[in-house]
Amino acid sequence: MFQIRVSNPSTVAFAIGRIQFNRMPKTRFSAIQSKTEIPTSEPNPGSEGSNDGSTPELRVFARRKRFKKTEEVQKIVQPHAPKLAAPPDIEEFAYTKVSASTNSIDTGKPPANWEKVLEGIRKMRSSEDAPVDSMGCEKAGSALPPKERRFAVLVSSLLSSQTKDHVTHGAIQRLLQNNLLAADSIDKADEATIKSLIYPVGFYTRKATNLKKIAKICLTMYDGDIPSSLDELLSLPGIGPKMAHLVMNVGWNNVQGICVDTHVHRISNRLGWVSREGRKQKTSNPEETREALQLWLPKEEWDPINPLLVGFGQTVCTPLRPHCGVCNVSKFCPSAFKEASSPSSKSKKSGLSKKL
DNA sequence: CTCCGGCAAG
């Protein structure tokens, strides 16, 4: 359904195709929505709030990281600006190492039957037609030279978040036509121009700003190329963990980690892939899920797992009211048939409590 | 936890 007509289609489609944040056909099935999203918290009666996965350690760590990023960006785009003040609590806290001890995932052992589950999902995916499949972006013939291709991948990733694929595609195409898909030209271009070209991708104002900054950073520090390490990518404004891993995977063919979006996050939790045995504890955000998955999932699967689960999440394992009835791995799924209406959401359901 | 800015679903 997604036709690419750019001069070099596969290049840009490559990045886009791997991300699907769009509202999907899920809507066909979901009747009424409840207040909260399912995976946010486990019912967990009895021990309330004691551990929802997000530890203060994690939060402080995240804040430090963000500050560092802000600092670096500042140095590039406003070299003469006064130094930023560090957040007050930044050194109050010695970051110790969270993952193993305080978190739910401490075994690193593969969950039972994960291979069968993957296999089953693959089967469903081959018969289902998920939006994520609709472009054969996987092999990126890439008529663009490598450097330009990588930059295009980066830009595509940035634009495509929170945006329908055809909208992203349109934006990329417009950038291409205006010769604005390279670091130097973007750097020279007017921010307003970029903004109007990428409209109406989600958050186009912020993205236009970020694009300008990224272009400048790429120009001054990477000779117009994109950073080739995860950390450097993360230091770019608007590029977080999800996009950084995506760009490493498809831009550099260098798999540093799993690209975890909400689909992967949700499904991993439902399958019990990121919880410790004998506990109901789950990961509470995509980053934790990524770390948890990486503990046991064989590295060959790191790259394919994203498109696999994204498509599965679009067609079967939908955010609300997953279609457990047609899911051929439901027998392995601890959450199967249990999320008719999210139990943790306040029961504001009005007659929608019919199980699938 | 909220905002960002569109947009489609209810």
Next chain:
DNA sequence: CTTGCAGGAG
């Protein structure tokens, strides 16, 4: 009409 979405940043 209202609401949820999805990643990053504050």
